[in-house]
Amino acid sequence: MTSLPIDPPARLLMGPGPINADPRVLRAMSAQLVGQYDPAMTGYMNETMALYREVWSTRNEATLLVDGTSRAGIEAAIVSLVKPEERVLVPRFGRFGHLLAEIAERAGAEVHAIDAEWGQVVTPSAVEEAVARVRPALVAIVQGDTSTTMNQPLDELGAICAKHGALLYVDATASLGGNDFEADAWGIDAATAGLQKCLSGPSGSAPITLSDRAVAVIRSRSRIEAGIRDAGDESSADFVRSNYFDLGMILDYWGPRRLNHHTEATSMLYAARECARIILEEGRQAVIDRHRLAGGAMLAGVQALGLEVFGDVGHKMHNVVAVEIPAGLDGEAVRGQLLRDFGIEIGTSFGPLAGRVWRIGTMGYNARKDAVLTTLAALEQVLRRAGVAVPTGGGVDAALDAYGA
């Protein structure tokens, strides 16, 4: 088989993620490797922990990376925190709530779900009612569900869980970096993310942070693997049903014991570290504000093009908007022309929204004025050619107004 050197076409990725990586992240990944216990490497690991404490807004010592995509981080958190037969409550408001329930079911948990209508978020009172009724060991919830674009308010949930003795896990894959997130102030016990959304990196590394309460649960299930176990290392009968995702062993690898587990994915660690450096250099709040501005401009732009927006806009994530496909229009044909002729990718949809909405992202490196304006300009042209009556320049004007320009 012959194949050519990697040479991807130029794309402006304005879907729900992955989006374009910040070129700084790509350059960081091109750095040469060092050994896994080289002082340089363990130094980079420690720096990465410290950087992500700021990104998550936490003092959690246990702030590290899981080597895999964002879904690997979710599974690591759930299988390490929940024993088989334990109850897990999943408040759902989109596809990724179903994923949390699915992962918990596969881990042998007794899963209870409450559902908000797609396009809405879950109320704290509904969560509290369900927590009091189900008495779960863990409440698992998505912050930003790209399937509906909703951003679930979390600020009251930590206190509710703590009051009822449940741990609170949050999947912040799509939201972290582009929306408010306060791990400590909100009382979150575990949270995971990915790099490929608002963090401006490639998929393949999952930042995670764990409260002391979460670490205590994980430590109570400790089992060090045969082959590197010392005589004094006791094994719990409740050991985690995964080796790769056993956060106790991953913590021992990232912590002072430096017990060998996996071989850290060095290039992805370089990427994750650079993603955090970029955010903290600009300023954590400034990055969130940039997402708010870009998302607001995109929202104003599509509305000014005469398009309807799906869901409760007051609870929309800053970084993605779901746009109703006008009746009679072939949504996939529009997406196809945008990609083929303009090199711009916007997203399709899942489940109940399949064929009903496009999802347009403004996230990470692409939460930029030029990316917003270019996308709106191209969308106007494609809609016009597809026979949709669009006000000439309306989208760009509204977005420029939102930018105050």
Next chain:
Amino acid sequence: MTSLPIDPPARLLMGPGPINADPRVLRAMSAQLVGQYDPAMTGYMNETMALYREVWSTRNEATLLVDGTSRAGIEAAIVSLVKPEERVLVPRFGRFGHLLAEIAERAGAEVHAIDAEWGQVVTPSAVEEAVARVRPALVAIVQGDTSTTMNQPLDELGAICAKHGALLYVDATASLGGNDFEADAWGIDAATAGLQKCLSGPSGSAPITLSDRAVAVIRSRSRIEAGIRDAGDESSADFVRSNYFDLGMILDYWGPRRLNHHTEATSMLYAARECARIILEEGRQAVIDRHRLAGGAMLAGVQALGLEVFGDVGHKMHNVVAVEIPAGLDGEAVRGQLLRDFGIEIGTSFGPLAGRVWRIGTMGYNARKDAVLTTLAALEQVLRRAGVAVPTGGGVDAALDAYGA
């Protein structure tokens, strides 16, 4: 927290892996991202499958990547192939055999092990005796165990397993690319690897290949996750106890259905693809021969320095040698000086060999004459300064002789 741009020190990584990435792989990873269903991306995925069929020497359609380190590939294979309570036989001859047993235990399997002494391999007759006695659903075995440097002969094991109705899984993490491997000719049902050894890439992507027989077992356990499930999709009661590692769903993502699972780790896919291209351009057999030559030269060199080699040298992997630390010498001090003063990393050891041997690798991009000679020259100097009587130039001369120079 302030931190500096990534800027790792120059290292020549001559341990048991990770080793230096081929600069071509690092350049491939610096390519910009495309969307996960972009025709360019699905094209790269298909090319990667085809390239790895050649690397594995197989016609298996199911040849793809698991997104995680080599250990992620191992766990995906075992949890997808083995149901809880099923029997797994693990012939062990080093630390990574213990890892296979550990992963199978965590997956709920009934694990039976047979052990060869460290420094030896397992005989086919011992495997056959155990297979006939245990009647396992799966035999799981390491090909090259870096903990002892042994390279397990596999050519008779496929027929033994097939005769007794067992599947054969091989962990080729440390061996693939540098040693003979014939997935089809040897009757191997599943095999996994990592990039960070003989494939010259970074850790973080796990190539995997699955025979039709293995795929049939995986398909019999099919469960498509809620949220993307169609009305016609049935779910097996024997579903895999992991979502992330459910190879059935991963196959549906890589296959023509392109069902969303994880978001492929694009940069790591670029890396894995380039690793395979590099090997196939040089020629699969030529790369194995280069490893044989470099490993032989390193072996001759350390022996000519008066050092003893651990284990059955006739069954050593080409890409790593275990060198006995001379009595009375502080092995860690020697390793430390090599790293600090010469920028050369060699490996320490685990378990029964901890403190007894150094492990010196000649793998992937570093299976090169200059890397072998530089390492031997530096080792001679460090040993001399530590008070070991070493024949001046002996190591380099012997290695040059092995190279026929």
